[in-house]
Amino acid sequence: MFTALGLETTDEAVYREMLESPALGVEEIAARLATCPDRVRACLDKLFELQLIQESFEAPGRFLAVEPAVGLQQLLVRQHDELIERQRQIADSHASFLRMLAGTGARSSRGGGIERLEGMDAVQRRLQELARDAVREVLTFMPGGPQSAAALRAARRNDGHVLGRGVRIRTIGLDGVREDAATLDYARWLTEQRGEFRTAASLPPRMILVDGASALLPIDPDDTRRGALCLSEPALLAPLLALFEQTWERSTPLGSARPALSGHEGALLACIAQGHTDESAAKQLHISPRTARRMMASLMDRLGARSRFEAGLKAARLGWL
Structure with missing residues (x-):
């Protein structure tokens, strides 16, 4: 567990020694662990930075181990905050990527690997084409919380055709959809039809990937009604596939309790x-x-x-x- 929290074996050993024997000094801890004092001092610096040790009020210059129930909780909170920040950075990078593609897509033809679809009607037509032609897997980011009735009807219609042909569907929504009756009903329907649905604390902008060969992304993540970009260039699809898989691994299955x-x-x-x-x-x-x-x-x-x-x-x- 300590390794998962960013502590190495020696860091953990020093922390345990300080918990068990608060009066030990650097030299004594080094002797017990059969290591050099400088290595112990480096561990103490790291433990102090992680707020697992603190300076004694009674004896300035001496450090004491923070109780595990407190210290590890603080460390978990920090790692959680860092994870959320990392997810936000990924989402921001993804949005910047979309804006860059939007400018490029305006000058690209369908044969160039980027097609610009103006308006929701054009997007829906392409979604129907992709659903019709899918043979292996459809991956979807579904941000924005609870979905509109129209969006859910369209999703059921397209997903039903796809699942009926044995194509795998994996969708990730926000945690908040678990309390929206309509969206949760769709998610349960999807899993009953042998699709898969998970939720995450935060998501990049909306994205649909089909067979690893095509991707639909909004032209403007803040206004999906403007239309979408349809990507088919492998160099553009590879990072999007990797992003989906990383997010999928961190997400919570529908039938599981949220963390x-x-x-x-x-x-x-x-x-x-x-x-x-x-x-x-x-x-x-x-x-x-x-x-x-x-x-x-x-x-x-x-x-x-x-x-x-x-x-x-x-x-x-x-x-x-």
């Missing part, structure tokens, strides 16, 4: 429900305002909420508060 909230996330939601701002909640939790804002943005994504008030209501309905 529990971290201690700080639950406390932050409770503060927000009491009327605190991000800044005042940060003071209550002894974290930075920036961390509080990032955590709140992540929670709103997971809940599919457009406001802090809506996030509080949905969290209460889900039993998060």
Whole structure:
């Protein structure tokens, strides 16, 4: 477990020695572990940075191990925040990639590997063509939280034809769709038809990949009604396929419970429900305002909420508060 949290074997050993024998100094720990004092000091630097040890109030200059229940919880929260930030960076890079392609697509022909589809009618026609021609697998990012009735009807129609031919379908939606009756009904229907549906805390913009040979992406991630780009160039498809697989591995299957909230996330939601701002909640939790804002943005994504008030209501309905 410690390795998964970023600690090496020697780091863990030093931490355990400090827990079991708080009075030991650097030289004594080094002797017990049969290593050099400089290696122990390097481990102490790392443990201090990870907030697993702290300076003693009674003896300045001496460090004490933080209790595992506290220290590891803080480390898990930090790693969770870093993961969310990484997902946001991936989504931002993906959006920039789409904008770059949009400019290129305006000058490209269908034969050049990038086709520009103007308007939703053109997009729907191409989706029907891709669904008709799919032979192996259809992969979909479904961001935006709860889906419209029209979108769900179209998805059922296209997916039904595809699944009927034995083609595999894998779809990833946001965690928030689990409490939207219509979208959840579609997801359950999909799994009953032997499709697969998972959810994630955050997602890149909408994307549909067919047989690893074609991809549909919005021209403008902020306004999907403008149309889409249809990509068929292998060099463009490879990173999109890799992005989907990475996101799929981190996502939660529909029949599984979502990962529990971290201690700080639950406390932050409770503060927000009491009327605190991000800044005042940060003071209550002894974290930075920036961390509080990032955590709140992540929670709103997971809940599919457009406001802090809506996030509080949905969290209460889900039993998060």
